[in-house]
Amino acid sequence: MKICFLLQRRFAYIGHEIAKILKEDYGVKEFCGYSYMRSSFNFLKSQTDIKYTQLLHDEEIHKQYKTEKLDLDFLRSLEENYGLPNLWPYIYIDRIVRYNMFLREYPYDTPSYTHEEMLKILQIRARAIIKFFDEEKPEVVIFSLVGGIADMLLYEIARKRGIKTLVLYQTRVGIRQTVSQEYGTFSYVIDVFKKLQSGQNADPRYHQEAQTFLNEFRNKPTPYSNIDTPDLKPVTRRKQFKFLIPNNLIRGISWIFTVWKNYLLNPHRDDYDTVKPWHYLIDKIRRKLRILVGFEKFYDEPDYTEDYAFFPLQYEPEKASMLYAPFYTDQLWLAKLFARSLPANYKLYIKEHPAMFGFRTHKYYKELKKIPNVKIVRPTLKSFDLIRRTKLTITTTGSGGWESILFKKPVITFGKVFYNELSAVKHCSNPEILPFIVRDQLTNHKHNEKELLNMLTAICQESAIMDIVRMWDVEGAANMDKKGDQLSPLVNYIAQKLNLPAK
Numbered sequence: 001m002k003i004c005f006l007l008q009r010r011f012a013y014i015g016h017e018i019a020k021i022l023k024e025d026y027g028v029k030e031f032c033g034y035s036y037m038r039s040s041f042n043f044l045k046s047q048t049d050i051k052y053t054q055l056l057h058d059e060e061i062h063k064q065y066k067t068e069k070l071d072l073d074f075l076r077s078l079e080e081n082y083g084l085p086n087l088w089p090y091i092y093i094d095r096i097v098r099y100n101m102f103l104r105e106y107p108y109d110t111p112s113y114t115h116e117e118m119l120k121i122l123q124i125r126a127r128a129i130i131k132f133f134d135e136e137k138p139e140v141v142i143f144s145l146v147g148g149i150a151d152m153l154l155y156e157i158a159r160k161r162g163i164k165t166l167v168l169y170q171t172r173v174g175i176r177q178t179v180s181q182e183y184g185t186f187s188y189v190i191d192v193f194k195k196l197q198s199g200q201n202a203d204p205r206y207h208q209e210a211q212t213f214l215n216e217f218r219n220k221p222t223p224y225s226n227i228d229t230p231d232l233k234p235v236t237r238r239k240q241f242k243f244l245i246p247n248n249l250i251r252g253i254s255w256i257f258t259v260w261k262n263y264l265l266n267p268h269r270d271d272y273d274t275v276k277p278w279h280y281l282i283d284k285i286r287r288k289l290r291i292l293v294g295f296e297k298f299y300d301e302p303d304y305t306e307d308y309a310f311f312p313l314q315y316e317p318e319k320a321s322m323l324y325a326p327f328y329t330d331q332l333w334l335a336k337l338f339a340r341s342l343p344a345n346y347k348l349y350i351k352e353h354p355a356m357f358g359f360r361t362h363k364y365y366k367e368l369k370k371i372p373n374v375k376i377v378r379p380t381l382k383s384f385d386l387i388r389r390t391k392l393t394i395t396t397t398g399s400g401g402w403e404s405i406l407f408k409k410p411v412i413t414f415g416k417v418f419y420n421e422l423s424a425v426k427h428c429s430n431p432e433i434l435p436f437i438v439r440d441q442l443t444n445h446k447h448n449e450k451e452l453l454n455m456l457t458a459i460c461q462e463s464a465i466m467d468i469v470r471m472w473d474v475e476g477a478a479n480m481d482k483k484g485d486q487l488s489p490l491v492n493y494i495a496q497k498l499n500l501p502a503k
Helices: 011-026 038-046 058-067 072-082 088-092 095-099 115-136 149-160 187-197 204-219 246-265 277-293 331-340 362-369 383-389 399-406 431-444 449-461 468-475 484-497
Strands: 002-007 030-035 055-057 140-143 164-170 176-180 308-312 347-351 374-377 392-395 411-413 425-427
Touching: 002 011, 002 149, 011 030, 011 038, 011 468, 011 484, 030 038, 030 115, 038 055, 055 058, 055 115, 058 115, 072 115, 072 149, 088 095, 088 115, 088 149, 095 115, 115 149, 140 149, 149 164, 164 468, 164 484, 176 187, 176 449, 176 484, 187 449, 204 399, 204 449, 246 277, 308 331, 308 383, 308 399, 331 347, 331 362, 331 431, 347 383, 362 374, 383 399, 392 399, 392 431, 399 411, 411 431, 425 431, 468 484
Parallel strands: 002 030, 002 140, 030 055, 140 164, 308 347, 308 392, 347 374, 392 411, 411 425
Antiparallel strands: 164 176
């Protein structure tokens, strides 16, 4: 078997470690990959553990667009064979190419490429990936995520050619990780869930694990991602200005000099995804000025005696909206839609995502405050307190929807997400019928505990226990070669899905 990896940024180190375990424990000998970020590519080229038969590097491919001639016949053929149904979804999901984000901080969203240049960028990646598949012929492609032009091309071309795709996902049940053959859902979990719903007996071990998780969550709820909580994120002015403490200020100035030094000494500083130090400073100063002015005037105190629906704002830009709910990424528009869809006496409580504090402009919140029945609650509040008392939660695909289900609340979603399978959830694909869905959820919702336990049982059965959030987002590449034991449960689960016998 030949396995292809999408080795995306810091995940390159995790993906490489997964390949090592597959080689050592399961005898897989052939690997190829598509990599992002120069440092990750250099690591993959310099290591001696795995000899990749071919490594495509995104930054090198991207450079070719400047000399590429637009081939409309090729693009028409690409659209006919791999369109969704056209080629725009490939471009719109790419936060750098389409919006210039990551190079600039949210809310900056002005692209640095013309329409024709975007088509050329898509064209060169498509040609490179098609040639790559023709030459490598992998049996499976493993994705850390699908969040850019190349990612989606790899995914869609692989599926069209009958190549197995496996996408890694956090299950939102503790630190469990699963894989899915499709993005936007948990395919293996849903298969087991449907069998349990049809009457198949659950494995007692997984059923007990599900019951224990549910009991513990309801008694003492904790977010599945501890790095995005109000306790750990600087969601107050005081926390945001800790950098002025003398020791912190010295470290901050030192860091700025390091950023400039690394940029000036970087021989590849013209890579399209390299952040310019002056942009970094300008955007950071703008954010600090927003926070200095403050957002206190926008906040309302929650009144738990009144009827309200809960709308937790999601982090952006993020695949949760751009990929799973691509036509509902404007959360300001959604707030207006949700507010006018509620019964006349209801309020819409809106809470900022902890990781977005300071990024949205004052104008954004002013627009929210113009909506008569909207209350913006402080980001320091725990969402669980709001969820316990809400009558309804509305979200695109957020974790707030899943947590609401665990608390027996009705939910409305606007995007593709695994918990859409539950009867507590109504997925809205037409804004015009939202008021009717709201009325139905408020008057006819009945919690189904057995169904929820079946979903949790399926998740416990079709997952591996591993803290990938800490390994990926917190620790990064540090001591990755010593973390095989932590990765082994996930690798064993992947091997099971690939029918790989252990040595």
